[in-house]
Amino acid sequence: MSQSRWLLLHMLISNSSLTLVALSISFFQPTYAQAFDFTDAEVIEENGVFHIKVSAIIEAPAEYIRDVLADSVHIYRLSPSIIESEVLPSSSSGEKRVRTRLLCCTPVFCREVERVDIVRVLESGDFEAEIIPSLSEFKSGKATWKITPRSDHTYLVYEATLEPDFFIPPIVGTQLVIRNLRDEFTTTFLRIEKIARINAERDWSTELLLSDAASKTLRVPCNQSTSANLQ
16 A cells, blocks of 8 residues: 555544544654554555454443443544534434544644534444535545443444545655554543543442432431320
């Protein structure tokens, strides 16, 4: 694959999450994310269309993972490269439109990329986001977050196909981009896991406090020897 396509690929994946939101911070800046054990990490380019699949076991319950991915208002938490995001009016109650704007920078230039996605919650509880080409800088694109409960853990899979409608000049080496892509996915998956675990622990603590309070019986003091003498 050419260097220009790898650079383009970085920016595409950087613009992809639940709402196909950004996954990266910056290509050339070093990433200091912790190690993450991916079960799958594959990127393929065919005739200008990029196919992406990344999966891992997340140390948090599935319902809390869903809450993090469904929170379009706070999607900036997944990547500091997101400079704008808003939920737009939608004509369907079963879906929403989300606009995101991402700043992708290199030492040579910076480019802002905008896109609008239709985001749906599937019957399975998974999420699907589809690009609206007329409102985006992409010819086409579709992504899913597949969430599978595994006891108190979650098997999380991200899959996407993206076809860009813009050109990025070749300025970086392929191996550098590949390494940074993995680091960026690591950062995003770790952030999803961290936010989900914090929310779960907070809810569990609240439940324990309420349960403890409910188990205590409140008794009104009463002197059994007292009697009233009405005359």
